[in-house]
């Protein structure tokens with residue numbers, strides 16, 4: 001998908017759900033298009049035990065074939081999935097998955113989501129705490145999700161951030177206030193921005209907050225197949241995929257009043273540093 005922006009730096013999509021049924025069945029094409037759009041690395045989001053296993057398998061198989069786009073994965077349990085994991089030995093399963101695979105670059109997607117409460121809040125807290133401990137044990141960054149739960153999230157994170165190897169990203173930052181954003185930044189966290197910001201209507205408040213994120217803390221992601229960047233020319237593709245990432249970059253460049261290459265340079269450097277790519 002060509003854009004009218006000229007990018008010389010490569011891009012890193014720090015969150016794509018390539019295990020989703022709409023993407024995993026045509027991965028070669030999806031990755032070919034990503035490569036054409038200057039996307040050099042993609043981190044596949046793991047959201048459950050089975051989903052994380054699948055994400056690792058995709059990354060491992062793909063990287064053995066030495067493709068142009070490098071794939072990595074996270075290992076974790078999404079807050080929506082907390083309740084269905086809490087009844088069995090999920091910690092042991094996570095440890096098994098986290099042990100000895102060089103394509104794993106973060107613990108997550110983990111966190112709290114009190115917006116829809118698909119899992120009981122107490123289960124969410126418990127499964128999140130376990131993953132915070134595992135990130136510390138394995139010295140991995142956290143890939144975190146938070147929706148309508150910033151107070152609880154911040155009080156949990158303040159405790160864990162006392163440890164020197166605490167590091168990570170609040171992925172898909174969307175509806176938070178300036179105050180919440182500044183609190184996450186004060187915990188030395190990175191902020192992940194998706195195509196949500198490209199939506200003139202619902203992304204308007206987020207677009208105003210963007211310049212408050214220092215460029216050395218900014219990360220970009222598609223969250224594909226969700227959140228298609230709505231600044232893409234029509235006709236829109238049926239779903240989001242990593243090749244749409246340049247449109248997030250384009251919007252961010254407008255928010256900061258800098259060039260797209262400036263955004264690409266910083267976000268790629270930041271992703272390499274945080275995830276040790």
Ligand SMILES: [Zn+2]
Nearest residue numbers: 109145171172
């Ligand atoms: Zn999320």
